[in-house]
Amino acid sequence: MPELPEVETTRRGVAPHIEGQRVVDVVVRNGRLRYPVPDTLPRELIGQRIDCVQRRGKYLLFRTAAGTLIVHLGMSGSLRVVKGGEEAQKHDHVDVVMANGCIVRLRDPRRFGAVLWTVEDPVRHDLIAHLGPEPLDSTFSGDYLFQQSRGKKQAVKLFVMDSQRVVGVGNIYANEALFLAGIRPRIAAGKISQRRYAVLAEAIKSVLAEAITQGGTTLRDFVNGSGQPGYFQQQLKMYGRGGAPCDHCGATIKALRLGQRATYYCPSCQS
């Protein structure tokens, strides 16, 4: 479900309710997520104050003096703040209860998400240490993509979705960014020019930034920290539109599968 804009939207929605608050309870209803939720989590987290909520790639980091709660939403996860008394639903697996009565509640039907605890600098955690740059940082550029891609035969769409290259570009926004940049998704990453990578890097930045502004994309069930959907789905030019006419030129949008993921492009606008 969530790509970078959805995770950032979640962070912004949740943070104001809990920053500075102490954790008074942790309820794990089902700890069988992608990795088992550690048994020690309640002992570690209860009593700690949430200093701030940060994001690295698609990971949310709840920082405390004693350590960091790491949350990943996987494919179907959502995190929102509810008031005490709201009954947990079937897939509400983890609650973090704050002193002010707010509950941070993780819902994740497919259980591809993760809830972990680390006492080290989270940036050095195994899952986070090897991530590529943030796409909205100045270190991420066309030149960077160009250098990273030399000699690679991998399709450019899979290349930009590789979190070791750059974080946060999932299936929806990869399709959209390649359309904006006029690049076909199957082209080998190593054969794309520096000039075209400059355009692609800007496309990635602009589509992610705009999606954050719109509160993310809700196709079926994404909700922000307050339970509200996003609106960026109205701006999608390619994703999910196979067989429909391209907004820009009217050509029929092609659909294919790349790396087992749904892929769409305009055969006229993208080359």
Next chain:
DNA sequence: ATGCGGACCTGTTAGC
């Protein structure tokens, strides 16, 4: 080293 397919799960939808 690179790149690909499979695996992890459940819910929803498309198709017969």
Next chain:
DNA sequence: TGCTAACAGGTCCGCA
């Protein structure tokens, strides 16, 4: 209407 298969926003692992 009901059953089955395919598909879904992620990403780690193992194998070629």
